[in-house]
Amino acid sequence: MGVEEQVRNLVVGALTDLAGSGVLPSEVTSVTFSVERPKRPEHGDLATNAALAVQKAAKKPPREIATLLAERLGKEPDIRAVEIAGPGFLNLRLAPAIYQRVLGDVTAAGPAFGRGPAGLGERVLVEFVSANPTGPLLISHGRGAILGDAVATLLEATGHRVTREYYINDFGNQIRLLAASVLAVALGREPPEGGYGNNDYLEDLVTWLQKTSPELIADDKVEELSRVCVTRMLDGVPGSKALPGIKKTLASLRIQFDGWYSEESLHRWGRVNAALAELQTRGSLEEREGALFFKSTDEGDDKDRVVKKRDGYFTYFASDIAYHADKINRGYDRLVNVLGADHHGYTARVRGALAALGLPKERFEVVLYQLVNLLRDGKPYKMGKRLGNLVTIEEVVDEIDEAARRKGAGADALRYFYLARRSDTTIDLDIELAKKASMDNPVFYLQYGYARLCSILRRAQEKFGLQVPRHTPALAARLEHPDELAILGRLGRFPAIVAEASALREPHRILFYLQELSQDFQSYFTRLKKDGDTILPLDAQMAEAGWQETWDRPKSEARLLWIDAIRTVYGAGLKLAGITALERMHKLEGEAVAAEAELGFGAEEAEGDPQPQASKKEAEAS
Numbered sequence: 102m103g104v105e106e107q108v109r110n111l112v113v114g115a116l117t118d119l120a121g122s123g124v125l126p127s128e129v130t131s132v133t134f135s136v137e138r139p140k141r142p143e144h145g146d147l148a149t150n151a152a153l154a155v156q157k158a159a160k161k162p163p164r165e166i167a168t169l170l171a172e173r174l175g176k177e178p179d180i181r182a183v184e185i186a187g188p189g190f191l192n193l194r195l196a197p198a199i200y201q202r203v204l205g206d207v208t209a210a211g212p213a214f215g216r217g218p219a220g221l222g223e224r225v226l227v228e229f230v231s232a233n234p235t236g237p238l239l240i241s242h243g244r245g246a247i248l249g250d251a252v253a254t255l256l257e258a259t260g261h262r263v264t265r266e267y268y269i270n271d272f273g274n275q276i277r278l279l280a281a282s283v284l285a286v287a288l289g290r291e292p293p294e295g296g297y298g299n300n301d302y303l304e305d306l307v308t309w310l311q312k313t314s315p316e317l318i319a320d321d322k323v324e325e326l327s328r329v330c331v332t333r334m335l336d337g338v339p340g341s342k343a344l345p346g347i348k349k350t351l352a353s354l355r356i357q358f359d360g361w362y363s364e365e366s367l368h369r370w371g372r373v374n375a376a377l378a379e380l381q382t383r384g385s386l387e388e389r390e391g392a393l394f395f396k397s398t399d400e401g402d403d404k405d406r407v408v409k410k411r412d413g414y415f416t417y418f419a420s421d422i423a424y425h426a427d428k429i430n431r432g433y434d435r436l437v438n439v440l441g442a443d444h445h446g447y448t449a450r451v452r453g454a455l456a457a458l459g460l461p462k463e464r465f466e467v468v469l470y471q472l473v474n475l476l477r478d479g480k481p482y483k484m485g486k487r488l489g490n491l492v493t494i495e496e497v498v499d500e501i502d503e504a505a506r507r508k509g510a511g512a513d514a515l516r517y518f519y520l521a522r523r524s525d526t527t528i529d530l531d532i533e534l535a536k537k538a539s540m541d542n543p544v545f546y547l548q549y550g551y552a553r554l555c556s557i558l559r560r561a562q563e564k565f566g567l568q569v570p571r572h573t574p575a576l577a578a579r580l581e582h583p584d585e586l587a588i589l590g591r592l593g594r595f596p597a598i599v600a601e602a603s604a605l606r607e608p609h610r611i612l613f614y615l616q617e618l619s620q621d622f623q624s625y626f627t628r629l630k631k632d633g634d635t636i637l638p639l640d641a642q643m644a645e646a647g648w649q650e651t652w653d654r655p656k657s658e659a660r661l662l663w664i665d666a667i668r669t670v671y672g673a674g675l676k677l678a679g680i681t682a683l684e685r686m687h688k689l690e691g692e693a694v695a696a697e698a699e700l701g702f703g704a705e706e707a708e709g710d711p712q713p714q715a716s717k718k719e720a721e722a723s
Contacts, residue, residue, distance in 0.1 A: 103593030128158040145192035152189035163189030203593040222261035229439035234334040249439035251608035280327035301343035398453035504536035550619035579659035584625035
């Protein structure tokens with residue numbers, strides 16, 4: 102239980118006691134109030150507005166209520182001091198024990214700390230990416246892919262039953278244009294108007310088709326060819342770098358979908374006609390000038406939308422109506438779509454259609470994300486090696502993997518840069534920065550925070566034979582340093598951060614939390630060094646005779662348990678973001694070196710500040 106929650110329970114207990122003794126009416130026990138950290142630390146550890154919140158129910162002035170609460174809370178062993186401020190705020194100073202209890206909660210829960218009970222929430226379908234299967238996934242698609250996966254992961258962590266679904270837009274004019282573009286390349290024709298040109302991936306696709314299905318090209322079988330082309334876009338062309346396949350690209354970002362839903366199947370199985378027939382019966386469709394329109398509703402979409410064109414072809418919106426109706430009919434309690442910011446009017450449109458069908462419109466929501474600007478050394482970068490002016494996810498991931506000499510480094514970098522900011526803000530992704538093995542690279546810094554914790558625990562084992570001890574209240578009581586208590590307080594807030602990030606669909610809150618946790622630990626190290634304190638004896642100390650007698654071993658053991666708790670929460674946060682929790686870090690150039698050696702974190706400097714070693718190129722340049 103977090104520190105704030107423990108204090109909230111104490112305040113509720115105080116109100117209950119005051120109500121039970123007749124000093125306050127019983128209604129005060131049901132009033133909501135806040136418990137939060139003051140903006141200025143000198144005002145206390147936590148503050149509450151409970152006296153102000155209950156004044157109406159209590160029918161007393163807030164200062165009088167505050168005085169009663171202060172007297173009652175002052176008797177609690179977990180409260181060191183209570184001060185009344187302003188019109189009735191209570192500033193509280195807490196005893197160490199209230200922080201130390203968090204350590205027991207973390208060690209008891211382990212990697213599950215912060216997660217809610219499984220399967221007790223809603224049944225949620227999260228639809229994301231859903232890019233037209235007419236080419237490889239581009240770097241711009243990556244943000245929606247990673248954001249959608251992170252939102253789904255957070256929902257799972259808070260007890261919801263989540264299905265990840267990719268909606269395959271495999272019906273309509275774009276798919277016909279894809280097949281026509283393939284035929285144009287194969288037969289040496291001019292590409293069709295609005296087609297896909299003579300890109301590398303089309304060349305690779307044509308070469309594969311000529312070997313496996315030459316009859317599709319020779320006979321101009323556009324409809325049959327379009328189905329095969331969609332399959333290759335999803336599964337890829339064997340051996341092709343330009344067309345690895347949408348599924349493979351997503352897997353490289355550690356994204357796996359539970360279902361792939363075909364738009365074409367909606368038409369083949371009659372679901373689009375059935376949905377439109379229901380809307381016609383309910384008076385929500387109107388025919389004008391040979392086209393069929395869905396009439397605007399009071400959901401915020403003030404424009405009638407075409408569902409069937411004059412030429413008899415259905416629009417994408419007609420498919421969307423049937424698709425989202427089918428989602429609800431499959432039994433999902435909530436439908437979450439992750440879409441680009443250009444779909445800002447989509448929520449009202451779909452909700453209007455669901456309401457017109459008599460379905461619960463409130464189940465549908467949209468998470469919007471802004472564009473990605475690709476940079477190289479701070480300058481706009483628009484040229485891709487494989488697709489002319491298009492840059493694929495595979496291209497960027499491969500480049501970062503190669504620079505880091507680690508498979509998965511590219512996925513870590515994209516996940517960090519795409520999740521570290523609010524989804525409604527534009528992102529600048531600098532490839533050169535993402536490749537650096539230095540503290541300038543925020544991905545490197547974030548992963549180093551975890552590796553440093555692992556390094557301390559390794560050193561304890563290798564040099565002193567110390568394992569992480571079993572938690573006991575007596576051991577936790579050895580943690581008295583202000584920074585140790587403050588970090589325990591932050592650990593206790595992790596479940597609330599996860600719950601909030603899930604409810605608001607804001608994964609960036611997890612990375613903000615990890616960054617602050619890493620900074621707190623760095624400040625702690627700096628202060629220890631300044632005070633001449635250490636977690637473990639340094640080599641210089643061990644060189645002195647009798648150092649064992651002066652070493653406070655129980656205190657070191659308590660700190661190791663504390664560090665392991667930090668590592669547990671840190672690792673849980675990285676897992677929610679889908680970023681690798683590295684136990685060792687490696688240099689960009691040269692042989693792999695453990696983080697503690699590379700960053701001045703071994704031997705004499707084992708507990709010093711991180712000092713990134715310059716790469717060979719940087720050293721030569723300086």
